[in-house]
Amino acid sequence: xxxxxxxxxxxxxxxxxxxxxxxxxxxxxxxxxxxxxxxxxxxxxxxxxxxxxxxxxxxxxxxxxxxxxxxxxxxxxxxxxxxxxxxxxxxxxxxxxxxxxxxxxxxxxxxxxxxxxxxxxxxxxxxxxxxxxxxxxxxxxxxxxxxxxxxxxxxxxxxxxxxxxxxxxxxxxxxxxxxxxxxxxxxxxxxxxxxxxxxxxxxxxxxxxxxxxxxxxxxxxxxxxxxxxxxxxxxxxxxxxxxxxxxxxxxxxxxxxxxxxxxxxxxxxxxxxxxxxxxxxxxxxxxxxxxxxxxxxxxxxxxxxxxxxxxxxxxxxxxxxxxxxxxxxxxxxxxxxxxxxxxxxxxxxxxxxxxxxxxxxxxxxxxxxxxxxxxxxxxxxxxxxxxxxxxxxxxxxxxxxxxxxxxxxxxxxxxxxxxxxxxxxxxxxxxxxxxxxxxxxxxxxxx
Numbered sequence: 001x002x003x004x005x006x007x008x009x010x011x012x013x014x015x016x017x018x019x020x021x022x023x024x025x026x027x028x029x030x031x032x033x034x035x036x037x038x039x040x041x042x043x044x045x046x047x048x049x050x051x052x053x054x055x056x057x058x059x060x061x062x063x064x065x066x067x068x069x070x071x072x073x074x075x076x077x078x079x080x081x082x083x084x085x086x087x088x089x090x091x092x093x094x095x096x097x098x099x100x101x102x103x104x105x106x107x108x109x110x111x112x113x114x115x116x117x118x119x120x121x122x123x124x125x126x127x128x129x130x131x132x133x134x135x136x137x138x139x140x141x142x143x144x145x146x147x148x149x150x151x152x153x154x155x156x157x158x159x160x161x162x163x164x165x166x167x168x169x170x171x172x173x174x175x176x177x178x179x180x181x182x183x184x185x186x187x188x189x190x191x192x193x194x195x196x197x198x199x200x201x202x203x204x205x206x207x208x209x210x211x212x213x214x215x216x217x218x219x220x221x222x223x224x225x226x227x228x229x230x231x232x233x234x235x236x237x238x239x240x241x242x243x244x245x246x247x248x249x250x251x252x253x254x255x256x257x258x259x260x261x262x263x264x265x266x267x268x269x270x271x272x273x274x275x276x277x278x279x280x281x282x283x284x285x286x287x288x289x290x291x292x293x294x295x296x297x298x299x300x301x302x303x304x305x306x307x308x309x310x311x312x313x314x315x316x317x318x319x320x321x322x323x324x325x326x327x328x329x330x331x332x333x334x335x336x337x338x339x340x341x342x343x344x345x346x347x348x349x350x351x352x353x354x355x356x357x358x359x360x361x362x363x364x365x366x367x368x369x370x371x372x373x374x375x376x377x378x379x380x381x382x383x384x385x386x387x388x389x390x391x392x393x394x395x396x397x398x399x400x401x402x403x404x405x406x407x408x409x410x411x412x413x414x415x416x417x418x419x420x421x422x423x424x425x426x427x428x429x430x431x432x433x434x435x436x437x438x439x440x441x442x443x444x445x446x447x
Contacts, residue, residue: 055090061417061442068111070151070166070423072431080111084442099130123147136183144175152401152423154199159333160359161383163340164399164425165434167209169202189225191237194218204249211247211267212340218242221276231284235294239276243338244268251342251353264344270355271303274336276313291318300336302355309388311336311358325369334360339385341429343392354390357397359383373410379403395428415444 061084069078090103105124112118129141144157147170154173155161179193197217201209223237247267255261278296285291298313317331339357363381370376383399405419423436 053091053093055092055446057088057444057446059086059088059442059444060084061086061440063109063438063440065111065436065438067434067436068114068166070164070425070434070436073433073435080114082109082111082114084109084440097132099128101128102126120149121147122150122153138181140177140179140181142175142177144173146173147171148173158337159331159363160335160337160361161381161399161401162338163209163213164397164423165340165432167201167203169204169209171199171201171209173200174198183227187227189227191221191223191225193221193223195220206250206263207252207342208247208249209340211249211251212342213245213338214247214267215243215245215338217244233282235278235280235282237276237278237280237294237296239274239278241274241276243270243272243274245270252344265353269304269353270338272300272356273303274298274300278313280315288321289319292316298336300356305352305355309336309356309358325375326367328364328366330362330364332360332362334358336388337385339387341387341390341392343387343390343429352389354387354392356389357385357387359385373408375407375409377403377405377407392429397428397432398426400424413446415446417442417444 062082063084064079064081066079067077068080071078084107086105086107088103088105091101093100103124103126105122107120107122109120109122110118111120123146125145127143130138132138146153148154149166149168149170151164151166152161154163154171157175175195175197177193177195179191181189181191183189195218199213199215199217201213203209205211219239219241221237221239223235226234226236228234245267250263250265251267251269252264253261254264276296276298278294280292280294282292283290292315294313294315296313298311299308300311301308312334314332314334316333318329320328322328336356336358339354341354341357343354344351361381361383363379365377365379367375367377379402381399381401383397383401385397385399387393387395387397400423402422403419404421405417407415407417409415418441419439421436421438423434425432425434427433
């Protein structure tokens with residue numbers, strides 16, 4: 001969520017056979033449904049583009065990162081200088097009633113002195129299809145595929161960070177979404193959606209990221225929309241979600257020192273089903289200020305346990321364009337989500353593991369055109385997560401992410417930039433808290 005720097009600190013990884021099989025399954029399922037999960041629109045996609053349909057850019061940056069491995073406080077630092085090369089291509093095709101957009105970003109990052117591998121690589125691919133059958137019926141399809149090892153990248157589309165710490169090895173995420181909108185009458189409309197998220201991690205073994213977080217998420221939603229006025233829309237909706245974990249190694253070992261030890265449960269012990277009910281509204285205060293809110297209840301039942309969890313569900317957003325080249329955005333989200341913590345309860349690691357976490361996240365951004373050529377932006381997110389179940393029950397994580405960037409445009413095709421990012425995690429769990437500082441400067445060419 002935090003900016004192109006945060007979204008591109010990634011590690012090299014390939015596509016294993018298991019992930020490709022899952023991806024084919026995910027794409028096949030997505031073709032028949034429509035989106036309850038939030039999808040990140042591919043950057044640069046606009047319906048009003050009138051010049052050439054494609055854009056090519058390339059960025060070169062020098063950077064310093066004082067904790068690229070997100071080591072806990074008290075351990076030796078993992079600092080490095082380096083440089084990044086980032087080419088990108090965008091294609092946007094308005095075709096009458098249909099819009100097609102696609103984009104690809106590649107990042108290669110070199111860390112001076114890092115052993116054994118000094119290079120990180122990332123891939124980001126987005127595609128979007130909008131088709132308006134008539135003034136009353138519209139279909140929207142999006143897909144976002146990412147290969148990355150940077151913690152905040154995989155969840156950038158959802159607004160809530162599942163795993164804030166970095167683990168060895170790469171990871172892949174595919175988010176497919178379909179939404180069908182129908183305006184049945186002048187006052188009544190329906191939105192039917194389906195989303196499918198697939199996560200696969202390369203780190204293998206007992207207690208690895210693959211064991212903890214490999215999963216497929218489904219969500220289907222139905223919103224009934226009431227066009228009260230030209231500016232105000234009331235919403236009543238429901239959503240049904242399923243989380244299916246697929247790690248094939250245990251979450252942890254069972255036993256006490258000095259042993260013997262046996263293998264604990266697989267990640268499928270955390271499979272769950274969630275039901276949402278909510279009301280909401282969308283309001284256009286003016287042509288420059290808009291807002292949206294959904295408030296309701298989330299009920300989560302776990303397939304392997306008789307207990308269930310009831311929690312609030314909130315999704316709030318606001319956008320304000322206060323003058324040309326200057327804008328603000330803010331939002332708040334509260335929901336249950338997956339966690340990288342297993343932490344079983346009971347002697348010898350016997351008992352219920354940590355099942356998930358309940359998260360409140362608030363974020364804001366401001367972009368301000370200081371002069372005709374100089375633009376500054378500030379982006380920040382605070383997130384508090386409370387663990388559910390296991391030895392970590394009711395323990396919490398507090399995560400801050402801040403990004404500051406200045407861009408000076410030399411001409412329409414060339415710009416220089418300077419930026420700073422700060423991340424910090426304060427956790428109730430031992431050996432988890434960390435802080436991280438990054439500075440960078442670079443040049444970007446666009447055509």
